[in-house]
Amino acid sequence: MPSGSSESDKSAGQRHDRGQLGLDREVVGVQVSAPGSRTGPVRTAAALARATHLGPALAVTAVAVLLAVAADxxxxxxxxxxxAVLAGQAAIGWCNDWLDADRDRAVGRQDKPVVQGAVTPGALRAGTGVAVVLAVVLSLLLGVVPGVLLLVLVASGLAYDAGLKRTALSPLPYLTGFGALPAGVVAAAPGAPGAPWWLVAAGAALGGAAHVANVAPDVDDDLATGVRGLPHRIGAVPSAVAGALLLGVASLLLVLGPDGPPGALGWAACVLAAPAVVLAALAGSPRARRAAFPAVMLLTVLDVVLLLAGGAALT
Structure with missing residues (x-):
């Protein structure tokens, strides 16, 4: 946080401890107006939608639906x-913005609806609770095995929000959650079949790559507010290289994992993966940080589309 010349800025600077994992609600650094003073129901609903981290939430949901189609x-x-997956993603996104409201205000994250004053932390907390209940009910309607596996993704995301992102175990929720997602989707097919190993491994690898790419744009803000996950600890460049390797491994698993030699669509997936892998490797550079995460999400969706088009057997 830059220091200012006013007494209020000095006071805030004295009270702000970067070594702590959270921030006192009184030390927010940015003043916002009450949401009700300038928003109506439509704008509040739009703000709640954005607070789900809408792009990634829709991408993960699209991947789940495509895998469900491929698994018959x-x-x-x-x-x-x-x-079920969308409800879980909403819960994870709202929980993140609720728990991080103070630190997002402290670093001036004006892209966040809660910092803009468009939605309150209390509304996000309530939304998290409702979304968790929906995710549990909808997941278990698919059956115990697929339901529990899909809920591993939800539990992993909430654990990340609640504190694992501040530790050296920060990749663990991404690895377990995104490994469990395809397993849960395939288990939703008649007979609750097991997902092929290569699909689960590819999901976990994509999750690891997504973690690195997701952290990259916010490294400075995270360090300023006491968040030190594994990418922060090992450095921007090494973590970006690791993320790129994971992304490449995931793409190769999706191409080479299914039975039989890869077809034209499989090789097309490899070609499409190349620029995304390069962007992921450049996530350690300030100029490329914000492009890495959208590239990983887009490649994930494209890989699954090509997997579906190629007729790979998932059960």
């Missing part, structure tokens, strides 16, 4: 898979 889950259950 059936139209009705594929819709239920999408609803």
């Amino acid at each position: 889950v059936g139209p009705g259950r594929a819709v239920l898979v999408g609803a």
Whole structure:
């Protein structure tokens, strides 16, 4: 936090401890107006949608639905898979912005609806609770095995929000959650079949790559507010290289994992993966940090589309 010349800035600077994992609600650094004073129901709903981290939430949901189609889950259950995953992603996003409200204000994150004053932390807390209940109910409607596996993703994301992101174990929720996602989707098919090993491994690798790419743009803000996950500890460049390697491994698993030699679509996936891997490797550079995460998400969706088009057997 830059120091200012006013008495209030000096006081805030004296009270702000960068070594702590959280921030006192009184030390927020940025003043915002009450949400009700300048927003109506439509704007509040839009703010809540944005606070889910809408782009990633929709990308993960799209991947789940596409995998459900590829696994012959059936139209009705594929819709239920999408609803369960979307509810879980909403819970994770709202929980993140609720718990990080003070630190986001402290570093002036004006892209966050809670910092803009468009939604309150209390609303995000309530939304988190509702979304968790929905995710549990919708997931278990698919059956115990697929339900529990899908809820591993939700529990992993909430654990990350609640504190694991501040530790050397920060990649663990991404690895476990995104490894469990395809396993849960495939288990939703008749007979609750097990997902092929290469699909689970690819999901975990994509999760690890997404973690590095997601952290990269916010490294400075994180360090200023006491967040030191594994990428922060090992450095921007080494973590970016690791993320790129994981992304490349995931793409190769999706191409080479299915039975039989790769077809034209499989090799097309390798070609599409190349620029995304390069962007992921450049995530350690300030200029490329914000492009890495969208590239990882887009490549994930494209890989699954090509997997579906190639007719790979998932059950």
